[in-house]
Amino acid sequence: MDNVNRKWYSGMLTTEDWWAVWIGLFMFLLGLLSLTGVDLVGWMAKTHTWVLGHPEKGFATSLSAAGKAYADMSPLASFLVTYAVFTALTCIGAYFMKLNVKKFFIGFTIIFLITWACWVIGHEAHFKATPNDWDKYGITWGLSLGGGFSYILALAVGLFIGNFMKKFAGFLSEAAKPEWFIKTAIVYLGVKVGLMSMEAASYTFELAAAGMAATFVAYMLFWPIIYTLGRRVFKLPRQWAAVLSSGISVCGVSAAVATGGAIRAKPIIPVMVAMLVVVFAMIELIILPGLYTAFLIEEPIVAGAAMGMTVKTDGADAAAGAIMDEMMRAKAAQSGIFWQEGWILTSAIMTKIWIDMFIGIWAFVLALIWVYKVERQPGQLHVGPSEIWFRFPKFVLGYFITWFVYVVIAMFWPDLVEAAIVGANTVQSPMRKMMFMLTFVSIGIITDFSKLRGMGRLALLYAIALVFIIAPIALIVAWIFHHGMLPLPA
Amino acid sequence: MKVDLELVLAHDGTEWIARNGSVVARGRTLSELDRELERILAASGKYRRGTRVLVLMGFDNSTIPTWIRQYAAHYFNRYVSIEV
Numbered sequence: 001m002d003n004v005n006r007k008w009y010s011g012m013l014t015t016e017d018w019w020a021v022w023i024g025l026f027m028f029l030l031g032l033l034s035l036t037g038v039d040l041v042g043w044m045a046k047t048h049t050w051v052l053g054h055p056e057k058g059f060a061t062s063l064s065a066a067g068k069a070y071a072d073m074s075p076l077a078s079f080l081v082t083y084a085v086f087t088a089l090t091c092i093g094a095y096f097m098k099l100n101v102k103k104f105f106i107g108f109t110i111i112f113l114i115t116w117a118c119w120v121i122g123h124e125a126h127f128k129a130t131p132n133d134w135d136k137y138g139i140t141w142g143l144s145l146g147g148g149f150s151y152i153l154a155l156a157v158g159l160f161i162g163n164f165m166k167k168f169a170g171f172l173s174e175a176a177k178p179e180w181f182i183k184t185a186i187v188y189l190g191v192k193v194g195l196m197s198m199e200a201a202s203y204t205f206e207l208a209a210a211g212m213a214a215t216f217v218a219y220m221l222f223w224p225i226i227y228t229l230g231r232r233v234f235k236l237p238r239q240w241a242a243v244l245s246s247g248i249s250v251c252g253v254s255a256a257v258a259t260g261g262a263i264r265a266k267p268i269i270p271v272m273v274a275m276l277v278v279v280f281a282m283i284e285l286i287i288l289p290g291l292y293t294a295f296l297i298e299e300p301i302v303a304g305a306a307m308g309m310t311v312k313t314d315g316a317d318a319a320a321g322a323i324m325d326e327m328m329r330a331k332a333a334q335s336g337i338f339w340q341e342g343w344i345l346t347s348a349i350m351t352k353i354w355i356d357m358f359i360g361i362w363a364f365v366l367a368l369i370w371v372y373k374v375e376r377q378p379g380q381l382h383v384g385p386s387e388i389w390f391r392f393p394k395f396v397l398g399y400f401i402t403w404f405v406y407v408v409i410a411m412f413w414p415d416l417v418e419a420a421i422v423g424a425n426t427v428q429s430p431m432r433k434m435m436f437m438l439t440f441v442s443i444g445i446i447t448d449f450s451k452l453r454g455m456g457r458l459a460l461l462y463a464i465a466l467v468f469i470i471a472p473i474a475l476i477v478a479w480i481f482h483h484g485m486l487p488l489p490a
Numbered sequence: 491m492k493v494d495l496e497l498v499l500a501h502d503g504t505e506w507i508a509r510n511g512s513v514v515a516r517g518r519t520l521s522e523l524d525r526e527l528e529r530i531l532a533a534s535g536k537y538r539r540g541t542r543v544l545v546l547m548g549f550d551n552s553t554i555p556t557w558i559r560q561y562a563a564h565y566f567n568r569y570v571s572i573e574v
Contacts, residue, residue, distance in 0.1 A: 004498055004548030005564050016560040099556075179560035253561035257554070261566030264520055267501050267554070274558050313561065367566070384491070390564040446557065 005390045016180035019093035021398040024187025026089065027431055028402045031191070031423030035409075035416055041423050042067015043085075045078040045116075046430040047150075051125045051137050062120045066426045082434075083112055093180075100174055107175030111445070115437045118157055122150025130333050144334075148289075148326030151319065151440050155285070158444015169445050176442035178315035185435035186318065186349060187398035192342055192428035194406025198417060200488055201407070207343075207485065211305060211350035214481040218309045219358060221473055222249030226465050234461045238374070239265040242366070243273050244458065248465045250362060251355045252277040252312030258359050258391050262367035263374075275451050276462050281316035282447040284466070289324040293331055300328045301485040302478045304344040308351025309474035310466070315443050321348025322436050329487075343487035351478075353396055360391035491569065492544075495531075499547040499568070508547050520568075528572050537574040545570045 005011060012018045030040040043065055050062040065071070065078040073081075087108055094104040122128060122145075125137040130144045145152075158176075162169045169176075197204040226249045230241035242263055247256035253274040260270035288307060296303040304321055311317040325344040332339055364387055409420050452459050497508040497515070506523045508515045515530055517523030527545065531537055549565040 003550050003552035005551065005567065006546075006548055011563055015563040017563060173557065177560050253558060257558065257562035257565065261549070261564065264566060264568070267565065268503065271555060271558065274561070384567065384569065387564075387566065390567075391562070 008386070008389060010390070013096045014098065015394075016093075016097065016177060017183060017394040019097065020180055020183030020187060020395040023089050023093065024184045024190075024395070024398040025401065027427050028187065028191060028398075028405075031427040032405070032420065034421075034423030035419050037419065039067045039069040039422055039426075041426040041431070042070040043073060043078055043081045044426050044430050044434075045075070045082040047119050047123045049123050049125050049128055049133075049137065050120075051139060054138060057125075057137060059120075062123060066430045067422070079116070083109075086434075087112065090175075094175075103171070103174040105175075107172045110172060111175055111438060111441050114157055115154060115434070115441050118154040118441070119150045119434075119437050122147075122153045130330055132333065144330065146326045146330030148323045148330070150437065151323050151326070154437050154440035155319070155444050158441040159282070159447060160444070162445045162447050163449055166448065169448070172445050176445040178439045178443040178446065179313070181435045181442060182315040182318045182439040183393075183395035183398075185432050185439065186314070186353070186395055187402055188427050188432035188435065189342075189346070189349060190399040190402030191406060191424050192432065193346055193399075194403045194410075195421065195424055195428060196340075196342065196346070196488075197403065197407045198410040201410075203485075203488070204346075207301070207347055207482075208350055210481040210485070211308070211347065212354045214305055214309065214477050215351055215354040215358065217477050217480075218474060219250065219355075219362065221477070222470060225249075225469055229465060229469070230461060234457055236457075236461075239263055239269055240458075242370075243269050244276075244461065246362070246366075247273040247277045247312065248462055249470060251314075251352070251359055252281060254356065254391075254393070255359050255362070258363035259366060261391075262363040262387075263370040272455070272458065276455055276458055277312050278447060279449055279452055280462055280466060281311055281313040282443065282449075284311045285316045285320045285323075285443075289320050289327055292324055293327040297328060297331055299479065299483055300332075300339070300344045300487060301347045301482045302475070303328070304347030305351050305478035305482045306471075306474045307348040308355070309478065310471050311348075311352075314352060314356065315439050317352045318345070318349055318436065319440055319443060321345040324348070338490040339487035340490045347482065347485075353393075353399065356393040357396055359393070360388040363391055364388045491546075493546040493569070494543045495545045497527075497545060497547045498550045500550045500553045524570055524572060527570075528574065531572060532574050539574060541574045543572050543574060545572055 033040050045063050046066040047063060048061055050059055051057045063075040063079055065073040090108055091101055091105055095101050125139050126142045127145050127149050129137050129142050134142055223245050227241050227245040230236045230244055243256050243260045243265060246259035256270045256273040256277060292303040307320050308317055311320050322345050328344055329339050410417055497510050499508045505516050505518045506520055508523055513530055515523055515527040517526050531543055537543055546569055548567045551563055551565060
């Protein structure tokens with residue numbers, strides 16, 4: 001019964017979800033030790049804006065160690081230590097998850113190098129710097145793409161590999177784990193939200209509460225509408241309609257699998273729906289950040305929350321939120337408005353986290369309805385509430401732990417805040433952003449658009465539901481609960 | 491919950507299969523599977539007629555495709571009471 005979830009601790013060493021918690025909390029705890037005056041995370045490599053051919057701000061300045069205590073560490077040493085630490089941690093996770101460790105190691109190394117190459121190239125001033133910074137870097141022209149360009153470049157490279165170098169993508173797939181990387185990043189994001197709470201506690205909690213309310217309303221509207229559309233218009237069998245409804249309207253692959261399990265569907269049903277979800281999430285990731293930046297610049301938090309309810313995988317949603325955060329801040333900066341980094345991203349992720357947490361409860365309720373009302377097979381004893389725990393997104397525990405620890409420090413030991421921030425800043429910034437970058441490359445590698453071929457009716461229903469039902473309702477619900485909220489000024 | 495029999499459940503694309511070291515039951519639907527299991531348990535001689543056997547069928551999560559497991563690592567467990 002090794003691969004069966006039987007005990008509450010089942011999967012603690014064998015699932016990506018839990019390994020996001022372990023790697024997330026490990027670095028969080030190392031960072032927290034800055035309270036003792038020791039910086040154990042400052043070796044982390046960090047990118048800087050640089051200028052090609054510049055005598056003082058050239059390529060050699062593109063990287064440095066993040067911590068002041070490591071100021072004398074060479075950029076190359078910092079990069080190599082970063083590689084060594086994260087490769088070791090992820091390979092340990094790969095071993096326990098019974099992946100092919102050798103293949104994982106090679107694949108991760110390649111993805112790591114691609115990631116950092118995109119990150120450094122994306123920070124060249126002619127790509128990144130906005131016009132108000134051109135003088136600072138001694139340049140007279142630029143594309144003004146902001147920090148988001150690194151993400152877009154990483155995504156583009158990943159997609160190229162995934163769609164035009166399929167054999168290579170197949171080899172890398174052992175290590176291309178976007179959900180693992182983004183869940184780890186979200187645990188680190190908890191540190192950032194903790195720091196944001198230190199500064200604006202009531203606003204952060206308001207954002208969280210609004211996100212919860214919006215999620216609940218969206219669930220109640222989306223699922224029945226899509227289910228009815230699937231059954232009445234597209235004539236799908238009950239099980240297909242239920243799984244597809246959850247995949248489209250709740251939270252993508254995890255909701256599709258949870259629903260498939262809840263209604264005891266043949267596994268092929270959620271697997272097919274999952275393929276659709278992953279491809280469409282990528283399409284949303286490509287289109288929505290630019291679209292929302294163009295039309296919702298006055299309501300950036302509405303845009304973030306709507307993104308969280310519309311983009312259907314954690315990886316794609318966080319990625320889209322990160323790109324949109326950069327795009328919207330760059331656009332606002334052109335008008336002389338400077339917002340703090342991370343609020344728009346947080347609104348996108350907060351909504352998604354509430355959705356993730358509700359999936360287990362939703363699947364439990366659905367299982368009760370299906371088992372006791374729809375199918376009513378004799379002998380079915382009960383649906384165990386343990387099913388809620390097995391489906392609960394464990395990375396969310398890491399996110400809330402890291403968030404609340406910093407809130408508690410700020411509330412009860414304000415004198416320690418300055419020392420706490422030393423480690424926190426490294427974890428919540430370069431470490432988190434690196435995990436985001438790894439996600440971008442990986443999500444591109446695993447997304448093969450040709451999988452839509454042959455999906456016919458399902459793909460059509462998905463597209464119609466997304467464009468005409470999910471996205472508009474998400475925007476309306478997000479507006480109701482978040483309108484008027486803005487990122488804090490930088 | 492304490493159970494009398496634990497089986498690992500999987501689907502091979504055509505039918506559900508529930509097995510442990512000594513029992514293998516198959517069925518195109520879960521109802522069929524339960525009836526087949528009832529027949530097997532009766533034939534085994536281990537249980538008196540009329541006994542209720544509580545069975546846990548835990549889905550073998552290693553059969554979930556590897557690329558999906560990072561999104562969802564649990565399918566379902568089912569508890570079934572079978573009268574022999």
